[in-house]
Amino acid sequence: MDLEKVTARIRPRKGWEAVDLGVTLVQTHAKTLYKTWFAITLPIFLVLSTVFYQSLPLILFLFWWLKPIMERPLLHFLSRELFGESLTTKDCVKAFYSVAKIQWFASLTWRRFSFTRSLDLPLIQLEGLKSSARAKRLRVIHSGDSATAVWMTMIYLIVESIIYFSVVTLFFLLVPEIYSEDIDFSAWLEFESESNIMTFMINFLVYLSASIVAPFYVASGFALYLNQRTHLEAWDIELSFKRLAVKLKERSENSIVRLASVLAVSLLLFASLSFTPNQAIAETSDVEQSEVVEEITHEEAKTIIEEIKAGDDFHQIIQEEKNVFRSSFDEPSSSEPISPMWFMFARFFAVVVEFALWIILAVLVIFLLIRYKHLLIPNLPEKKVTNKRPDKLFGLDLKSDSLPEQPWLVAKQLIQSEQYREGLSLLYRASLIWYIDHSEAVIKEGYTELECLEQISKYVNKSGGSYISQLTSFWRTLAYAHQMPNVGQMISLCDQWTSVMVSSEERRGDNYAN
Amino acid sequence: MLDTTREIEVPEGVELTLAVAGLVSRALAFMIDLAIRWIGLATVSGILAYLGNFGSGLFLILVFVVEWFYPVLFEVFNQGQTIGKKSMGIMVINDDGTPIDWSSSIVRNLLRFADFLPVLFGFGVVSMLVNKDFKRLGDLAAGTVVVHKRRLNKTTSNFDQDGLSPKLPLTLAEQSAIISYAERSDRMSPSRAAELGNVLAPWLDQDLIKKNPDHSSVTLKRMAKWLRGH
Incomplete structure (x- = not known):
């Protein structure tokens, strides 16, 4: 593990921020993650569906039960990607068997109900810890805020069902009434139906919503794990110190003589450097600049300028598309009975609005009367305009x-x-x-x-x-x-x-x- | 570098980094607010039940006002934080980093309705998972963003040695690394703290390190004290 190659910013975060980093990880690598996920889980789901086509709840249950194993290739990909090694979908699918067999029995039995599953997975898959070593390490990793992992699991569980119900509702909202009348809505809410096609559809939708959430869950757990280690092992400090050390080494190699003399004379800190890095940068850049200026003639400069101006930076065309609603159709009013509470509320609202409208009318009338009173009373004495004379x-x-x-x-x-x-x-x-x-x-x-x-x-x-x-x-x-x-x-x-x-x-x- | 931050350059030329808050913390904040609203309304409805029809009318007005304006009032008067947001350590601000105002707050909270569609905040959830700044539709319309409020580190230092000035100008990142080493080394395992200190050991005082292997750590803490000024 080389921290220098890390592709995400390493800094100590709050637990919730780490979960958000997981979301960003999925957003960035969505393509490979979802391709890998579907490449592995879709065959499994289809096999389950064919084998157990008679009992619908069993398929969903088995699929849910196998999830900890199926999530592992995603972690495999994310952990490599974080340290700069890009894997393809093919690599991940190939690695499936090797990562799936790691402590598979424990993961599918007594650890299956753990609410911190995605946070704990890196311990066995990436660190390769077993039994007591794992338990010890788990305590360390959980010492920070394992509650975050538990809440995260619950929220993602809710999100799964929200996505399922949203898709179903959207479907029924958009399908014309003549077709949707025959469909039994309650079947979609009870996950059960008598027709086989319907059964499969419901199953597939549940599978899809679980699939949408799974990469987020794995990535967020992985990000939490990274964050815990960043806190515990101060990865950010290690990175900064190593960079500082490299800088100091480069400087000292440039002036070994001075290093020796300074070390001999005094025991000062960081005294190995005779000049500051800023000065060094300034000096070198000055030299480079003067060379550049001397070399380029007027014509050459002109050609360079024209080349740059012909480049892409100066010829960007930005197209913007905007959707504008041109018209909306009035829906026929529904004849459904209104519930008494809504009715009461509507009545009350109507009274308030009516009252407000009467007040507005009264104010308007009074205003008009005052404004145009000279039209109503023609012989109103006009105020004599007296010219004020300056002194x-x-x-x-x-x-x-x-x-x-x-x-x-x-x-x-x-x-x-x-x-x-x-x-x-x-x-x-x-x-x-x-x-x-x-x-x-x-x-x-x-x-x-x-x-x-x-x-x-x-x-x-x-x-x-x-x-x-x-x-x-x-x-x-x-x-x-x-x-x-x-x-x-x-x-x-x-x-x-x-x-x-x-x-x-x-x-x-x-x-x-x- | 992947990160969940949003950079904002203020007119003074200073760049602010804000950590955007995503689905999980926001969903929990929402659930806390929901619980508070419903418990409050249930309590009040018990009292208003004695007033008969008038009471139920009053209760309906109350439901309307609380459901629509609870977030708006809290966001405008409580620095972008409802009670739920405050307990989750998040806050709403405008896209440009300024405090949220009436119009943005009203827009984002009225459009909660759009996020709720088709059912149970389906669009809002998807929007927060897909958008780079984890915005729901209301945030996109109002130009607001929810961010993690920065916690202030309490530095209770009982380190009694004198500060020590580094002999080399350090960049800001290097300075803050040394300071956070001093602040966090107590919470690391001793071996890890020593390991980190040893990274810089070759450039520290060699004689003292020979006498005491922990010296690099102590020197770095003294330097942090000097950099911090206390």
């Missing part, structure tokens, strides 16, 4: 109490007394405030003059529009460009103010009249 726009104070009574007059006086900036600013401010208050223009804090103009001109008539745009442009030239607009035009703007604003007011009035 300041581009540095101008927009509070209405900052305005004089008649801003246009004050502005005119200021312009006439050559305080153009103050006058024009007052006029502009007054206009903005007036439009914000009296039109639907929405002016937000942070708007520029042009944005204000854009907003306002949406809501004013033509004369108002030209007025406010002229005023804005005057204000911008004066405020930012420091260029004096025509004084006469400024004064005329002041004069027009009242008439423009009044005309806008009238237009607003018209709107409301409509």
Whole structure:
């Protein structure tokens, strides 16, 4: 047994994890395992069926009784496979006789009812232990958790029957009623039937379900056995230590001189190495790399790249198939009587759902009433939308109490007394405030003059529009460009103010009249 | 290398190894849960029987809630473990290793129905035997996986010698081998412990080994103490 060749990861596991490893073993080697199993058991089953065709339970009983012997080729295969030796189905079948005869009498008599059968089998088959040696070893192997093996046996026993009943049920579910009416369902559950064909069918199904489970049972028992030994003998540690030893040996052979001197000078641990393995790897790879880089010319590199790109890695086509149900047929409702408990439950469920539906309806109606109440009550007073006026726009104070009574007059006086900036600013401010208050223009804090103009001109008539745009442009030239607009035009703007604003007011009035 | 683990790389670039749990441990966990549910329901039904029709109505609601939401509530609020799963040391998590959430738990437990088909969890059993991650149909739909919860090793070390630093940088696997040697050598037979220690003996202190054949084992334990830090 060479642990280095082992094909499964050796680590100490929980018992249940080991059982799962058995399942993985079967998944990986399913083909050979099942081929071997059927190659050996199918002839046996057929022979039994022909010889004892009159008594059905006897066939199943005999088959069950012989199982410990028939499982042995599977263990034979698994134990070789684990240590890297691949056997074919033929090899396993050939080995059947030699493994079957090992302590066959004990296995078929007093050990037949053992619940730890699959865990114990490796002891006699692989370790070749007998009587007292076996008993002693068994105690050691069972010292860990033999309970796992017992539970595993029971679960796999249940799985066998689940598979049998599932297949039978599936069969009856899928066979059309006109054919299945003649078949006596109870026969399949009682494993007994009067017709011979039926008898054979039942037997064969039981045999099949036992066959499906058998490799899992053997493999899980074997995995449990391996795990126990891993725990007891620390196989994982042995593997790591041996690898470490090999590494150390290689290093020391490379530097025997140093080894000698270091051993002579000091008694340090692991001092035989002058450099760390990482450094060693780094150095060698550096050398290799530089050589590679020097050797390859540009053209060569290009051909290599093209070769790689033409390879399979770059031309993988992945096909995906998906099943989509396009339609389903409505089944005709069954006329079978419903049991009272289900009926009660259905009634109760119906009441709950009905209640919930009424509540949902009520909520929906209330929601619709609130949402569309203005349609039901036409003259509902609409909330007056008040434009909120920002306190300041581009540095101008927009509070209405900052305005004089008649801003246009004050502005005119200021312009006439050559305080153009103050006058024009007052006029502009007054206009903005007036439009914000009296039109639907929405002016937000942070708007520029042009944005204000854009907003306002949406809501004013033509004369108002030209007025406010002229005023804005005057204000911008004066405020930012420091260029004096025509004084006469400024004064005329002041004069027009009242008439423009009044005309806008009238237009607003018209709107409301409509 | 065959193993029952599932590797998950988290966004931080760390690789987690999860040991997937298979049919036997899951079936036993299910049976424990089933027993708990039925014993609980039987007890409650005894009490509700005094309430007549109202009681039986209430009992039916209870059956519905317990049968469908017992696993969901336990999985979401008890770190992916029902009572049965906890006693078997297994837990449900999402495929990417994150804790199970409401939607996954509800999907996997509603689809228990599909696993039950055609009878007695036939499809579920076959699915768990065939699938690489031992998933039943509900797990496949919800993107969940049942894993073995890792047990923490209790290290009660009464080893009183000083730690000893190895003179050579060891890889992580080598370090953990030395530490697990120190932890498990007490449970091995003495001859086996000595045999393992002797594998590395040629690279240990030769003079001390001449004086005391057990020295390699002691040295390895001291080294483990140094590596472990206590």
